[in-house]
Amino acid sequence: MVWKKHEYDKIFGTYVFDGERAHRSYALNKLFYSFNEECCRTEFNEDPTSYCDKFGLHEEQKKMVLSQDFLNILRAGANIYYMAKFCIPRGVTVQDAGAAFQNITGDEFRDKLLKKRDGLVQRLTKEGGYWNG
Amino acid sequence: MANIIGGVTTSHIPAVGNAISQGLTQEYYWKRFFDGYNPVKTWLKEKKPDVIIIVYNDHGLNFFLDKSPTFAIGCADEYQNADEGWGLKPTAPFTGDAEFSWHLAESLIEQEFDMCTCQEMLVDHGFVNPARVLFGDHEVWPIKTIPLVVNTVQHPLPSAKRCYKLGEALKVAIESYPEDLNVVIAGTGGLSHQLQGERAGIIDVDYDLACMASIINDPSWFYSQSNAEIMEKAGTEGIEGIMWLVMRGAMGDKVNCLHKHYHAPISNTGAGVLLLESAE
Numbered sequence: 001m002v003w004k005k006h007e008y009d010k011i012f013g014t015y016v017f018d019g020e021r022a023h024r025s026y027a028l029n030k031l032f033y034s035f036n037e038e039c040c041r042t043e044f045n046e047d048p049t050s051y052c053d054k055f056g057l058h059e060e061q062k063k064m065v066l067s068q069d070f071l072n073i074l075r076a077g078a079n080i081y082y083m084a085k086f087c088i089p090r091g092v093t094v095q096d097a098g099a100a101f102q103n104i105t106g107d108e109f110r111d112k113l114l115k116k117r118d119g120l121v122q123r124l125t126k127e128g129g130y131w132n133g
Numbered sequence: 134m135a136n137i138i139g140g141v142t143t144s145h146i147p148a149v150g151n152a153i154s155q156g157l158t159q160e161y162y163w164k165r166f167f168d169g170y171n172p173v174k175t176w177l178k179e180k181k182p183d184v185i186i187i188v189y190n191d192h193g194l195n196f197f198l199d200k201s202p203t204f205a206i207g208c209a210d211e212y213q214n215a216d217e218g219w220g221l222k223p224t225a226p227f228t229g230d231a232e233f234s235w236h237l238a239e240s241l242i243e244q245e246f247d248m249c250t251c252q253e254m255l256v257d258h259g260f261v262n263p264a265r266v267l268f269g270d271h272e273v274w275p276i277k278t279i280p281l282v283v284n285t286v287q288h289p290l291p292s293a294k295r296c297y298k299l300g301e302a303l304k305v306a307i308e309s310y311p312e313d314l315n316v317v318i319a320g321t322g323g324l325s326h327q328l329q330g331e332r333a334g335i336i337d338v339d340y341d342l343a344c345m346a347s348i349i350n351d352p353s354w355f356y357s358q359s360n361a362e363i364m365e366k367a368g369t370e371g372i373e374g375i376m377w378l379v380m381r382g383a384m385g386d387k388v389n390c391l392h393k394h395y396h397a398p399i400s401n402t403g404a405g406v407l408l409l410e411s412a413e
Binding site: 029035038081089116122127 | 216330
């Protein structure tokens with residue numbers, strides 16, 4: 001019994017959400033998916049430990065959820081869209097979560113992204129045909 | 134006969150909806166992005182299409198990972214938006230066209246695209262934000278909608294080429310519907326972005342522009358790439374660009390580009406807007 005290797009495994013710093021990760025993190029993602037319902041969010045907040053047990057999280061997963069260790073939740077294979085339902089209401093954006101992988105703050109992460117705007121209009125002018133107001 | 138009058142591409146990220154809700158669209162960060170939609174909005178107001186087919190991926194509202202259809206189509210009279218877990222106020226419901234949807238499903242399945250047919254479907258930000266950015270907010274939406282969902286979340290995903298071929302089949306399906314309907318297709322998502330991993334935050338402007346040029350002039354460049362090749366350049370979430378190919382496949386061999394717009398960054402992404410008409 002082996003997990004198949006993929007062409008994308010070699011891409012640096014990239015974890016593709018495939019069968020192997022989806023299988024490993026199924027209970028975590030299922031718990032996060034339940035947060036679409038307000039009654040589930042309330043039930044979790046009232047007794048997080050019991051809620052984790054209800055979804056069959058193993059000890060390591062439970063520890064990460066209870067300590068809101070978002071980085072390791074993602075490293076454990078959770079899908080970012082599902083984890084967003086857990087971290088965003090707790091004041092941690094998807095960008096903050098992404099930044100943690102590089103050990104930088106969300107603001108530093110956003111500043112790096114903003115640099116993409118430098119020279120953009122000139123680049124588009126060179127390309128030709130782009131709207132620019 | 135139903136007729137495809139245009140194809141549009143647009144981002145669908147949550148931040149776009151937040152910016153609209155918070156009245157930020159004319160702030161410096163957002164202005165260039167939103168203003169770039171004005172020619173498309175004007176075109177839509179002039180042409181008044183009857184139906185828009187929005188090609189998007191669900192992010193864990195309607196579908197959970199227990200059942201993850203590769204291609205799914207809404208076949209209902211109405212689609213509700215709902216809270217995705219962040220407490221956002223849902224939009225007004227969208228009117229569907231069940232007869233048209235079922236015709237499309239039948240035709241696509243006849244053409245060997247085995248669609249998952251959905252008689253109830255909650256539509257998430259991937260669907261709602263394109264509608265909001267193209268038509269503004271409404272209590273009664275000015276157009277009927279059909280959601281077409283592509284799995285871009287839980288691999289294995291369909292290939293870029295398969296998405297293009299789905300678009301070709303969609304064209305056949307639309308054009309074999311007897312009612313006179315003017316249809317627009319929106320390919321949503323992208324462009325380059327990656328939300329997690331040490332490489333999170335990549336935006337590859339050159340690659341994004343190459344993809345946009347390919348969508349207009351030569352889609353085979355885009356769809357000849359494997360999903361691994363696309364993700365290496367565009368990031369794990371940038372793979373959403375394959376949904377643009379569904380729209381493009383439905384537009385026929387040659388298109389006229391009426392408008393093209395690109396902006397970066399919008400949140401984590403490069404964002405491209407195209408308005409295409411068939412040149413056949």
